[in-house]
Amino acid sequence: MAAEEPAGMRTVQRAIDILGLFDEQRPALSIREIVTDTGLPKTTVLRLLQTLRLNGLLWVDEHGRYAAGPALLRWARLAEHTWQLPGAALRVLRGLAAQHMETVHVYVRRDVHRVCIAQEEGPRSLRQVVRVGDELPLWAGGVAKALLLDAPDALLVRVAERSPYGAAHVATLRRWVGEAHHDGFAVSHGEREEGLSSVAVPVRGRGGAVVAALSFGGPTSRFTAERVRAFAAALGTAAKELEGVLPEVR
Incomplete structure (x- = not known):
């Protein structure tokens, strides 16, 4: 007991x-x-x-x-100071959004959730809307797969138990993480919300651990196989520029 x-x-x-x-x-x-x-x-x-x-x-x-x-105002200012990305990192996000015309997000993991700490909206009127500070689950989505790349199995079990599918979902999570390891990026189409897709890559800290995920998100109709490959390549390059820059608060 x-x-x-x-x-x-x-x-x-x-x-x-x-x-x-x-x-x-x-x-x-x-x-x-x-x-x-x-x-x-x-x-x-x-x-x-x-x-x-x-x-x-x-x-x-x-x-x-x-x-x-x-x-809470004082704590909000403190959190903003801690998590505000430096200018160089923000320029990376702006460049991605402008070149690929999709919204870019940066997420970190908080236990069995993911929290958006930065975003740059794409120029198109139809786009994914996630605000800085929004907290989302880890049981599905390209970002979740990237954030769980080096997660212990015990965490995958807890994430699965919180999902709509129950504990059995851990087998799917393991498969998704394995695929992301193999490909170097993660993709999702309508896993968490119908009609939305994402492509995400891990951002690693100085010690090599995953500290964040960098992603494109938007309507599934625009996430064709060709664009997904282009998104993954661009995100991978950008993630290298962000290594060692993001806060490593665990």
């Missing part, structure tokens, strides 16, 4: 879970909504909300709803 999670750790995780409920679609939430979404007793939610409010992480608006607090 697994050891019971310490009470202090459980409290911290619950507070983080509450903060995770807020996004651009739901910037303010009522106590009832928070209780419903977390499944926690109302007394527990009230206690956590009070602590978060006293520390400035949450704020109560004129309607009595909770919203992001002012203390």
